[in-house]
Amino acid sequence: MRFRTFAAFVAPSLLLMVLFIAAPLTSVFVQSFFVTQPQIQRVETERCTAGFLEQQCTTEIKNVPVLDENGAVVTTTRFVGLDNYRAVVRPDRAFAALSAWDWQALMSIDFWKALRFTLTFTLVTLPLVVGLGLAIALAVNNTMRSIRGPVIFVSLLPFIVTPVIGALSIRWLFVGDGILTRAMEAWSGTEIAMFAQGWTIELLMLFYRVWHVAPFAFVIFYAGLQTMNRETLEAAMVDGASRFERLRYVIVPHLMPLIVFVSLIHLMDAYRVFEEVVGFRSQAHVISLQWLTYDLLQPDDAGNRAVSRASASAMLTMIGIVILLVPLLRKSWRDHKGAR
Amino acid sequence: MKRRNLFIFAVLAALGSGPANAACSFSNEVPIKVLSAAFEAWKSVTDAMAECGNVQASLDQDFRLKQSAAFAANPALYQLGGVANNTIPQLLNEKRIRPLNDLVEKYGQHLKPNQLIKVGGDIVAIAMMVNTQEFAYRKDIFDELGLDVPKTYDQVFEAAEKIRQSGKVDYPLGGMTMSGWNMALEWLNVYASLAGDSFLNADGTPNFNNENGIKALELLKRASEYMDPEYLVSDSTFVQQQMQQGKIAMANIWASRAGAADNEAESKVVGKIYTAASPLAAEDARPVAMLFWDGIVIPRNISDEAAEAAFRVAMEGLDTEMVQAHNDDAVWLIEGYKPGRLAEGAVATASAQPSPISYPMTIEMGLIHSAIGNQISGFFTGAKSAEAALRAAEEEYGTAAREAGLLQ
CATH class of the missing domain: 3.40.190.10 (Periplasmic binding protein-like II)
Structure with a gap:
């Protein structure tokens, strides 16, 4: 292909990627080193507010932002270096907690609490999603051709449900007097409150994510199984390989590129865990890094939002994903080079 | 056109x-x-x-x-x-x-x-x-057990103990205690009951980590022992439903939520809920409300x-015509309003002496509310002591206020 033709084909998507991925990313990166503040003046005013019977009036000195002639708030933006990152990570307190071996003190810093959960969540769900996806794919591949269609359809259903809705449904099933909690109470004879302590909520979150994403892994692996070379498998059977040995030495190596692909996608997705925290209302017990960014960005009643700290938190989340992906990316890069 | x-x-x-x-x-x-x-x-x-x-x-x-x-x-x-x-x-x-x-x-x-x-x-x-908190309770249960309507939180806990022993409801007490904004409001209410509007020092630095702040946390923790163990996910809708389904016997709730107790389509306790002024956090304090x-x-x-x-x-x-048609929808300030049974408590809260403070109309209040909401749930899950939770809230307020240009 001539370079001009190539460029003409690639240019539109490059342009969109620059516009919607690179530009916002750069802007967040830059914002994370700056703080924008309104100029505040102290003004003495009398304010009267409604009581039920009588008005309450008070004269006080209030902090009020300064407005310019167009009615816009006057702001100043200044470079603060790594201050925003320090405010999120709290290296001084984290270091003190680490050197005193005080796990609880470390977990009382929001960022470290979120990082602990995000990593646990990502690393525990990964093998479960890959394993369960592979198991379903093998099972479906071995069922009768006539019922394969319906089975595939049913297995895919969890993946079709919108994540927040799925999380909410699980919550409603297990909350205080949800039907599944009631059933477990009747069966075990003890009172069960799934949302009263952190570890049960965490279990539900893990369960929900595996239930939701395993169908994705299944579809990819099932497609991979269709390209399996029958003769290799039959040769292995002639050589007396057991079912497990065939899986271990023939099927898994064949599917390896797909397993890497599914792992890559899942790592990126799971590290951005967010819907579960909102859906299960888990923020008292567990929070994730993505939720932390969202919480900083969410304005309070008076309209304040911590954009700079949110940018720092978002950049830290991205750095975390990149670190997690490096080993897998290096492996596929080596395979790619090897194949050439 | x-x-x-x-x-x-x-x-x-x-x-x-x-x-x-x-x-x-x-x-x-x-x-x-x-x-x-x-x-x-x-x-x-x-x-x-x-x-x-x-x-x-x-x-x-x-x-x-x-x-x-x-x-x-x-x-x-x-x-x-x-x-x-x-x-x-x-x-x-x-x-x-x-x-x-x-x-x-x-x-x-x-x-x-x-x-x-x-x-x-x-x-x-x-x-x-106006909207404020009021104490909603099951009059039938209180009458049957011969309990008086509590005036202070100590009396609330006494009543809760008796109701728990009678086994008439699942949990004696309900609360708007979902972690975040709701729980923060509960803390702010108790704190304001004890100390009025003194969330900040004169120089703008936060003032949560003090005797009253700790008392407020401990009062809420004690209240939570009489609540559904999942109280950290209980928002005002959840409490309203617990009340409607007869699972709780009393709660200090939004006046705007109490009306639902008489909604015949949803409620199993129509006519059984009465309201009184929000209890005081201590003798001679203000009602636990803003x-x-x-x-x-x-x-x-x-x-x-x-x-x-x-x-x-x-x-x-x-206008008065609207109020007459929708008298029980709110505690109206408009001419012609007559408080119904389920609003009496709110009126009593608002006209108590010393009266509850108004929620302050300031930029700082938003930051105070978020900082408290983010940090005190650790105290209820047992991850932090009361002092540590309030100190963390003060630190978070300090960071946010400096970022907003309110503190140097």
């Missing part, structure tokens, strides 16, 4: 009001759009406004995120806004709303002085209702004609 009228008629019909001009003293020709919160009282008020014609209301629980930006446009995207004392500071500080003095003089002579919200001589909003008001504002960036029409429409929405 005709199609437009048809469209508005369809909107009116959807709102469930009668034909245009049914109960309005004038016919409104200027299109008026309203953006307000979405609870029952706002529905009643905007329905009454719609009777004047050409009124389109958006009742939206996310109104506070949209209002400032919508009012900043020129002309503003709405002609009327619904606000409360916790959401008005942003509009005031950015000067998005206009003084209403001349409009009140012309069309609002009947308003009570208490309804006029003033900042430095300017009338900036017209209040229509006063909120809801009302209307008019944006600065609209023409004077539109503002005049908007104000006249608003006055129709806030």
Whole structure:
């Protein structure tokens, strides 16, 4: 292909990627080193507010932002270096907690609490999603051709449900007097409150994510199984390989590129865990890094939002994903080079 | 033009009001759009406004995120806004709303002085209702066990102990204790009951980690022992449902939520819930509550004609006729309101001596509320001590306030 033709084909998507991925990313990166503040003046005013019977009036000195002639708030933006990152990570307190071996003190810093959960969540769900996806794919591949269609359809259903809705449904099933909690109470004879302590909520979150994403892994692996070379498998059977040995030495190596692909996608997705925290209302017990960014960005009643700290938190989340992906990316890069 | 009228008629019909001009003293020709919160009282008020014609209301629980930006446009995207004392500071500080003095003089002579919200001589909003906490309890259970209505939290715990022993309900107590905004409000209420409006020192630094702050946390922790173990996910809707289904015997809840106890379609305890003033956190303290008001504002960036029409429409929405038709939807400040059984408690809370403080109309209050909301849940899960939780909240407030230019 001539370079001009190539460029003409690639240019539109490059342009969109620059516009919607690179530009916002750069802007967040830059914002994370700056703080924008309104100029505040102290003004003495009398304010009267409604009581039920009588008005309450008070004269006080209030902090009020300064407005310019167009009615816009006057702001100043200044470079603060790594201050925003320090405010999120709290290296001084984290270091003190680490050197005193005080796990609880470390977990009382929001960022470290979120990082602990995000990593646990990502690393525990990964093998479960890959394993369960592979198991379903093998099972479906071995069922009768006539019922394969319906089975595939049913297995895919969890993946079709919108994540927040799925999380909410699980919550409603297990909350205080949800039907599944009631059933477990009747069966075990003890009172069960799934949302009263952190570890049960965490279990539900893990369960929900595996239930939701395993169908994705299944579809990819099932497609991979269709390209399996029958003769290799039959040769292995002639050589007396057991079912497990065939899986271990023939099927898994064949599917390896797909397993890497599914792992890559899942790592990126799971590290951005967010819907579960909102859906299960888990923020008292567990929070994730993505939720932390969202919480900083969410304005309070008076309209304040911590954009700079949110940018720092978002950049830290991205750095975390990149670190997690490096080993897998290096492996596929080596395979790619090897194949050439 | 005709199609437009048809469209508005369809909107009116959807709102469930009668034909245009049914109960309005004038016919409104200027299109008026309203953006307000979405609870029952706002529905009643905007329905009454719609009777004047050409009124389109958006009742939206996310109104506070949209209002400032919508009012900043020129002309503003709405002609009327619904606000409360916790959401008005942003509009005031950015000067998005206009003084209403001349409009009140012309069309609002009947308003009570208490309804006029003033900042430095300017009338900036017209209040229509107050909202505060009240103590709702199951009168049938209290009568059967011979319990008196508690006046202080110590008495609440005594009553809770007896109710627990009687086994009449699943949990003696309910609470709006979902971690975040709700739990923070509970703490702020108890703290204000003990210490009034002293969340900050004179120099603007936070003042949560003190004897009263710790007492407030310990009181809430003690209350939680009588609640559903999942109290950290219990928001006001959850408590309302627990009450309606007869799972709890008492709760200190929003006055605007108590009315649902008599909703026959949802409630199993119709006629059994009575209300009293919010209990005191200690002898001689204030009730565990803060006063909120809801009302209307008019944006600065609209023409004077539109503002005049908007104000006249608003006055129709806030008239005695509307209050008489929807008496039990809120604790109205409007002439003609008679507190019903389920609002008596709110009136008692608001008129107690010493009276509860008003939720402060300041930028700092938003930061205080978030910092407390984010940090105190660790105390309830057992991850932090009371001192550590409040110290963390003070630190978070300090960071946020420095970022917002409020602290050096």
